Amino acid sequence: MAEKMSRRKLLRKGGCGVLAGAVGACASPALRASEPSSAATPATGVDYYQKLGVAPFINAAGTYTVFSASTMPDEVQAAIALASRQPVNILELRDAAGEYLAKRLKCEAALVTSGAAAALTLGTAACITLGNKNAILNIPTDMTGLKNEVIVQKAHRYDYDHAIRNCGTRYVEVETLDDYERAFNDKSVMTLFFNAAEGGKISREDWIRVAHKHNIPCFNDAAADVPPISNLWNYTQMGFDLVTFSGGKGLRGPQCTGLLLGRKDLIEAAKLNNSPNSNTVGRGLKVAKEEVVGLVAAVDWFLSQDDVALETEFRKRAELIATRVKTIPTVDTKIFIPPVANHVPHLLITYDQNRIAISATDVAQKLRQGSPRIELNPGTGGAPASAGLPGGANTIIVGVWMLQPGEDAIVAERLHQVLQAALKS
Secondary structure, rough: OOOOOOOOHHHHOOHHHHOOOOHHHHOOOHHHHHHOOOOOOOOOOOOOHHHHHHOOOOOOOOOHHOOOOOOOOOOHHHHHHHHOOOOOOOHHHHHHHHHHHHHHHOOEEEEEEEHHHHHHHHHHHHHHHHHHHHHHHOOOEEEEEEEEEEOOOOHHOOOOHHHHHHOOOOEEEOOOOHHHHHOOOOOOOEEEEEEOOOOOOOOOHHHHHHHHHHOOEOOOOOOOOOOOOHHHHHHHEEEEEEEEEEOOOOOOOOOOOEEEEEOOOHHHHHHHHHHOOOOOOOOOOOOHHHHHHHHHHHHHHHHHHHHHHHHHHHHHHHHHHHHHHHHOOOOOEEEEEOOOOOOOEEEEEEOOOOOOOOOHHHHHHHHOOOOOOOOOOOOHHHOOOOOOOOOOOEEEEEEOOOOOOOHHHHHEEEEEEHHHOEEOO
């Protein structure tokens, strides 16, 4: 009886001889010729949004996860569709994509992950385990003999703690450079820098310098920090050992993708903690072949863009909307670019609520309930928004960079209608 092959052996071996279902890719030409041909009429996609009763909307918010992040360019969608038609060995694809991305992004190594938060988990696991098989199996519940303290500036604490803590770590908060120097000990495993944090007294340069003096790797979470395009290599070249970017935000790739960039040894250690390896902290952080190809295609697309041209287009959209709403008494507009995250033009609309008797949050609700549905930036009305975006009870924030052609005019008209209707005579 033939030996039963385990999943692990299958993954190690790769190739046509062991890939179930790979007959189409590996069989002889004669065998392929004998197979029935595909249907002459291509399949027509079903509108499952309509079938499921889920109404899409015009995205005047931005690349927020809850709003399904970015819209992929045609080139990226086409690459994904093509990749979906044939099976490949995921390990081979992972490594080939990583080598290609590392060259394009001017770093030692790269890994496509299932999002920036997944990259945080895998990068942390890499720093803890450093390729040790027992450590990979034991985290996060058995940290015996393992370093597990992550140093972070108090002002850099944010809503993604679990991405780091899932690996069995604990945070050590610091505020000053002296605090930072004193925080290192034999349990220190990594330092974390939140790139878009508005506070913090320690610069990126000092953060790297001190960590490296203690031989501890430093991780930069730059998830939403492109454009500008050059940020894709600025931080690794600055000296950060690991950097992550979201694939589904400014890069315009699949929502469930991210980039982990940095030192080759740490990227290799991250792979060992990741799917498709079974008994690892990253087993659930699976990336499909379509997503790997989609993110590579998105990086190629993004690198072909121009920062000035992108900003010019976004300003044009914002100005079109501003021109329309400023015809209403007391309405004022301003184009604002956040300093780091989501570093693109946003339109801020303010008005006198004594004359226009509606709150900004109610404006957002009316647009959400209208036809077509429109989602404004969640910071509208003073709710928590992206780092760097100002807000207030009478401030409407329009994110223009995910609008499709012609949608700026629709947003402009709907905002005008809602504000005009609330104007006191």
